[in-house]
Amino acid sequence: MRYVSYHRIVVKLGTTLLTSGRDHLDLAVMATLVEQVVALHARGRQIIVVSSGAVAAGRERLRRLPPGDVHGTPLKQVLASVGQSHLMSTYETLFSRHDIIIAQALLTRDSVVDRAGYLNARNTLLALCEMGVICIVNENDVVAVEELGERRFGDNDNLSAMVSNLVDADVLVILTDTGGLYTADPRTHPDATLIPRVDTIDASVEALAGGTVSGQGVGGMATKVEAARLATCSGVEVVVAAGREPDVLLRLDSGERLGTLFAASASRLESRKRWMASGLASHGRIVVDRGAVSALKKGTGSLLPAGVTAVGGTFKRGDIVDIVGDGGARIASGIVNYDSGDVERIRGQHTGRLAELLEHVYGDEIVHRNNMVVL
Ligand code: GLU
Numbered sequence: 001m002r003y004v005s006y007h008r009i010v011v012k013l014g015t016t017l018l019t020s021g022r023d024h025l026d027l028a029v030m031a032t033l034v035e036q037v038v039a040l041h042a043r044g045r046q047i048i049v050v051s052s053g054a055v056a057a058g059r060e061r062l063r064r065l066p067p068g069d070v071h072g073t074p075l076k077q078v079l080a081s082v083g084q085s086h087l088m089s090t091y092e093t094l095f096s097r098h099d100i101i102i103a104q105a106l107l108t109r110d111s112v113v114d115r116a117g118y119l120n121a122r123n124t125l126l127a128l129c130e131m132g133v134i135c136i137v138n139e140n141d142v143v144a145v146e147e148l149g150e151r152r153f154g155d156n157d158n159l160s161a162m163v164s165n166l167v168d169a170d171v172l173v174i175l176t177d178t179g180g181l182y183t184a185d186p187r188t189h190p191d192a193t194l195i196p197r198v199d200t201i202d203a204s205v206e207a208l209a210g211g212t213v214s215g216q217g218v219g220g221m222a223t224k225v226e227a228a229r230l231a232t233c234s235g236v237e238v239v240v241a242a243g244r245e246p247d248v249l250l251r252l253d254s255g256e257r258l259g260t261l262f263a264a265s266a267s268r269l270e271s272r273k274r275w276m277a278s279g280l281a282s283h284g285r286i287v288v289d290r291g292a293v294s295a296l297k298k299g300t301g302s303l304l305p306a307g308v309t310a311v312g313g314t315f316k317r318g319d320i321v322d323i324v325g326d327g328g329a330r331i332a333s334g335i336v337n338y339d340s341g342d343v344e345r346i347r348g349q350h351t352g353r354l355a356e357l358l359e360h361v362y363g364d365e366i367v368h369r370n371n372m373v374v375l
Helices: 015-019 027-042 054-061 075-096 115-131 146-151 156-166 203-209 221-232 248-253 271-277 290-298 340-346 351-357
Strands: 008-013 046-051 102-107 134-139 171-176 237-242 260-262 282-288 308-312 320-324 330-336 367-374
Touching (some): 008 027, 008 156, 015 027, 027 046, 027 075, 027 248, 075 134, 102 156, 115 134, 115 156, 134 156, 156 171, 156 221, 156 271, 203 221, 221 237, 221 260, 237 248, 271 367, 290 330, 308 340, 320 367
Parallel strands (some): 008 046, 046 134, 102 134, 171 237, 282 320
Antiparallel strands (some): 237 260, 282 308, 320 330
16 A cells, blocks of 8 residues: 555544444553554654544443433434543543543534535644644534434544545545455355455445445445545545554555555545535536536536536525436536526527526536536
């Protein structure tokens, strides 16, 4: 692995790893992971930790609580609230042994959904890195209520990809209870072999990851591959590896090949494009025909009215929209030149007709190539 020269590392620690699949935080495992983070820090790396385990830690604290919801509130949020504090106090104890100062950042989708929130979170995390403080990030599960569904990150794999994009990380290391991506689920197929490197996350890779869910954690391999796609298309390399492998972080940092490496599928995009690629900031959808899909995928053209078949949601000129194929798969995101009403009016039309159909013409493109990121 070539990230010996990597400088900024996001490390994601999953619930099943932090609890060893049991009903409480595994202090020995956490101490080992903290020691490795401290050693990387001593090597001059900037590290941000995305840690799950709040809900599990809450369950550990509130063992006698009946299952189900409490006072109409999802139990998970109560557990996360209690557990986040327990989780952080455990990290405080472990890091303070090494004289390392830690910080906490609880993010929600909404907190990074607009340009200002994104920049605030980015600036804070980068400032902490520069000060040598190790920030522990989790989703703010208390605010990110279940009912809002898609407004949650929902799993920390996707959150860690978002954080990696936010801080322009060089690499995202997702530590889990399995050793990486296998040719089949290793728990049910003993002959499954590890895939050491994935260059393109295509349907066959997604199929390999499908449906593997582990222990108390939310994400299985499917969310890890989803996160890998989000991070790699912004130029961040992703490694999924076994957290219990001795000195896994240090060995990866020294160039040893462990787990599965998902190679960055794009060169580093500038920050604005990363933000668009996250899909979190999107205000609506523009559905395009096959011709437009292939033109956009070639990476040379802008989105013109002729290729648009439908408009979803209400958006304004300047908003970010997702561009999707007719099957619903997102192929690009970008800053739109027209309000949704205008796009509805000019969809399917040739650019020569724009002046006659619109009050203001802002150019031939609905989304200009320069303001678009193709996934
Ligand atoms: N935010 C959740 C927690 O700390 C974890 C979500 C996940 O496992 O991905 O418990």
